[in-house]
Amino acid sequence: MTRQYRALLRWALVSLLMLAEMAFALPEHSPWPGGIAIVDVGSADQPPPPVSFQDKPLLMMSRNDRWHAVVGIPLDTKSGGLSIRVGDNTISIEIVPHAYREQRLTVKNKSYVTPDQAQLDRIARERKIIDAALGRFRITTAAGIELETPVDGPRSSSFGLRRFFNEQPRSPHKGMDIAANEGTPIIAPRAGVITATGEFFFNGNTVIIDHGQGFVTLYCHLSDIAVEEGQAVSAGEVIGAVGATGRVTGPHLHFGSYLNGTAVDPAILLPQL
Numbered sequence: 001m002t003r004q005y006r007a008l009l010r011w012a013l014v015s016l017l018m019l020a021e022m023a024f025a026l027p028e029h030s031p032w033p034g035g036i037a038i039v040d041v042g043s044a045d046q047p048p049p050p051v052s053f054q055d056k057p058l059l060m061m062s063r064n065d066r067w068h069a070v071v072g073i074p075l076d077t078k079s080g081g082l083s084i085r086v087g088d089n090t091i092s093i094e095i096v097p098h099a100y101r102e103q104r105l106t107v108k109n110k111s112y113v114t115p116d117q118a119q120l121d122r123i124a125r126e127r128k129i130i131d132a133a134l135g136r137f138r139i140t141t142a143a144g145i146e147l148e149t150p151v152d153g154p155r156s157s158s159f160g161l162r163r164f165f166n167e168q169p170r171s172p173h174k175g176m177d178i179a180a181n182e183g184t185p186i187i188a189p190r191a192g193v194i195t196a197t198g199e200f201f202f203n204g205n206t207v208i209i210d211h212g213q214g215f216v217t218l219y220c221h222l223s224d225i226a227v228e229e230g231q232a233v234s235a236g237e238v239i240g241a242v243g244a245t246g247r248v249t250g251p252h253l254h255f256g257s258y259l260n261g262t263a264v265d266p267a268i269l270l271p272q273l
């Protein structure tokens with residue numbers, strides 16, 4: 001074997017190892033409300049221990065021969081400690097404060113601000129369908145949770161904004177808005193299974209993808225839905241098109257990401273702009 005050949009072989013091996021490491025890259029430990037905590041829960045020589053937070057099972061990934069729990073931290077978490085269950089023990093995670101800005105919006109259609117009784121009933125029915133899909137836990141071997149960009153465009157307002165519609169306080173913004181023209185195709189940012197589609201009061205035309213182990217993504221306000229419930233999709237497959245259906249002020253994609261039924265900031269999982 002020549003020296004060059006050996007060097008080439010070593011280079012190929014190192015690149016391959018780096019690639020394997022990249023493919024299973026953990027997101028950055030982001031221990032704030034709406035962030036993601038990465039918690040070492042033991043050696044990967046053993047099967048993973050049962051791990052839960054608020055009685056919900058957690059996504060697990062192995063890295064450097066250790067198991068890591070990937071924990072979605074609820075937006076309403078107070079700073080201080082938060083504990084997860086690992087087998088019969090608990091591990092506490094220190095939560096740091098994070099200041100989210102305020103956003104004041106004016107919506108012309110008043111029923112989006114103060115819905116009537118029939119609309120409230122409809123909203124409650126839809127909430128159940130949406131929450132069930134967002135909170136689903138399907139057992140899979142997780143390959144990672146990094147995402148491709150579902151649609152290119154400016155990320156027009158960020159996750160966690162405390163919102164006021166026509167001066168009335170409403171729930172915080174639990175996703176990322178990406179501005180794009182009506183009809184722009186939206187792709188699945190990672191492989192998964194479609195668990196819900198529908199035309200909902202606030203969210204308009206909506207698609208929900210289950211990526212396994214409680215990792216779920218949400219797409220709202222679409223002009224068109226290109227997939228059906230139960231369908232498997234691969235990364236890059238078109239799932240619908242950008243629109244302005246539901247409670248919106250213009251065409252954009254509302255993109256949400258969820259871990260253990262909790263909305264987490266998609267910016268942690270997407271490539272940086």
Ligand SMILES: [Zn+2]
Pocket residue numbers: 173175176177253254255
């Ligand atoms: Zn939004």
